[in-house]
Amino acid sequence: MEAYEVIVIGGGPAGLAAALAAHKAGSRVLVIEREERLGGILKQCIHDGFGLVRFGEKLSGPEYAERFIDEVLELGIDVLTSSFVTELKKTGAGFLVSVVNRHGVTDYQAGALVLATGCRERTARQVLIHGTRPAGIFTAGTAQHFTNLLGQLPTRRCVILGSGDIGLIMARRLTLEGASVLGVYEAKPEPSGLTRNLVQCLEDFDIPLYLSHTVTRVFGEERLTAVEVAQVDERIKPVPGTEHIIECDGLILSVGLIPENEVAGQLGVPMDAAAKGPVCDNRFMTQVPGVFSCGNALHVNDLVDYVSESGEMAGRYAAAYAADGTDSGEHIAFKTDDSFLYLVPQQLRLEDRDKKGVLYFRSRNARRNAVFTMSINGKTAYTRKYGQLKPPEMERLEIDFGKYPIQKGDELRFEIKEVMG
Template sequence: MTHEQFDVAVLGGGPAGMAAALAADGKGARVLLIEREDRLGGILKQCIHDGFGLVRFGKKMAGPEYAQVFIDRVNASGVTVALQSFATAVERREGGTALTLVSGKGLATVEAKALVLATGCRERTARQVAIHGTRPAGVLTAGSAQHYVNLLGQMPARRCVILGSGDIGLIMARRLTLEGAEVLGVYEAKPAPSGLSRNISQCLEDFDIPLYTSRTVTRTFGRRRLEAVEISDVDEAMRPIPGTEERVACDCLILSVGLIPENELAERLAVPLDPRTKGPFCDQNYQTLTDGVFACGNALHVNDLVDYVSESGEGAGAAAAEYALAKAAAPRRLARIEPDDSLLYCVPRRLDLAAGAQKAVLFFRTRAERGRTRMLVKLDGREVLRKTYRALRPPEMERVELEVGALGAAEGSVLEIMLEEVG
């Protein structure tokens, strides 16, 4: 078993992980980037549609193009890359974190003064959304279908139903149509679609693919291969309404029913997780409530643009390097950020007041569709910020900047975030 020491270890070689590794390397840290697949790039490798890079590069790029920019930078940097390497154990030790890695070269132990979690998300499956029936071939997540079509060149469907109006589901509705499949419809249990407006327009409306809201798949039929699905209307609580069942013949059911941040390693380190995002609580520097452990990208919360994923990676990597290279870690003075029920979530949930006068970027999503809306930030009951939006939708993430030094907050203070209708 080999044993190596680094200043910063980054777990995950997708857009967040690569950005974090590069930022830490730019700060002079000795960096290890760990990726379980045989290539860097994460999910971007199979996202051949355009729309990436508009914020960062000011132009439309396909997923592999966006990833390749960062891959080239990693290859030209001082970052050590470990491909096809799996972290099977992690533990806190004095002075940092120890990881046990398994690869084709055998076992290795890596110690790092700072750890960046950039592990991304996984997709919800049919069993996680209570679809009954057997387990026939032809029931796939949207990401799996994308992998079959875009990387393997295989058609998983000829006549398909898509459950969930998440962005990858919408994109696959268009992709399968272009490849000759018949997409019978996209079904969404919520009363409003979950994807970005541009994807609803470009992927469904432009191809005359119907979208059905307040309807869901409740059962599958078929043993060896999917033969049909049962569709039911749902009530306001998204519970199937008896007597509304409809059987639809199809050979494929594609699920686009949400993403879950992969934070099993964070749980092993006893890093507290936010029940709203399923990602770690963190401060504006992406440090979790466990000193020396940072989180970024979709492992922190599900972003709508890869540009923001890279931005959070850069912030986490730079902060991790500064933490690792400091002779003595300065104690944090944390204030809490508490979103009320009008918000689905906000990130970060802590502000480190010891970090000095700086800007903190706050990301948030509304819980429900709203027209003209005012966002209020109150510090211990005193209003410190307000911003008005023409409209808010849950799929579209919003961001606002807070001047930390100008808030006048004290350790233990509470910043309340709330949304209210504007008459």
């Protein structure tokens, strides 16, 4: 059985960054990727806008991924593609990873694991659209794959349900390829995508956005022929009498992303109900010692730059854990109120209370003149002002915990408050 200090599951931007960081920290690393090529979702994201934070320039998705892939190959890091993890087990020496590919089933030993499995899209059945099951209904990512990688236009006349970023980007992409995008329908009263994508992908192309509207039925036998849309009330329930039919041959779903954590479930990794990813500490280690999580498997990010950032930290700390093999086990749990949609990480290692830490969070509601507050035992210790916060826009915040007298047993509470003026 071949042994590695660190095994990274997932060869997208998070996994590649984790592998590079672990390798540079001195670990022998193996990357396991289920697809034929490395790069994850970036392979099909041919639009630019990637790398502004990390590289200070606009790159397409493939260009961004290529920089990491080239370095992984140059450093000789072991990579398995077209390979699937079928089983994970905790052992006395670390972890047993069973992998199946064209060569059969092979077991590998790892001192530490990095879960960089990305996220998946919600489907039509998960948003309870009634009707038949004709061809012509695609998730936004599938439509992107057809258009950008296969060179096939999946629809000529379509409706997009959901205003997530991939859906907005596909509204523009399909329009550029000659398709007619009849409208983007969003059940919530506010858009779900980034402001820049609303402007660049919808407004610049005169594509209408209908808020508080949803698709209630689909029609067609072999191929989609029409959809029924309706207004919804504050409980996201269709309003009777507002239904109307739109003839189309395509329905594109951009109704949310969910962190992919099926393999984490095999190890009993506890999950955060809000972020949908593992509960982790400031080193991105989950509550199963030796198992680290990063990127969109941990929580859905807006920018790939932050996906890579969390991957680097997870990889570096995984290498340190593999070398040492011990864990202090002492943490301070972060407390949050309902002003947050989520806050990641959820814990601070007691031994790291004198170091800087990175927090990622989303506000539950849109807020202007907001103040992010950290209190210790009820006393305000840190504040940060924001002109506005929006749920679709993730915020990154770096706090130097060493500036504050944090002790074992202290309560660290985070709140977002709206202030006047």
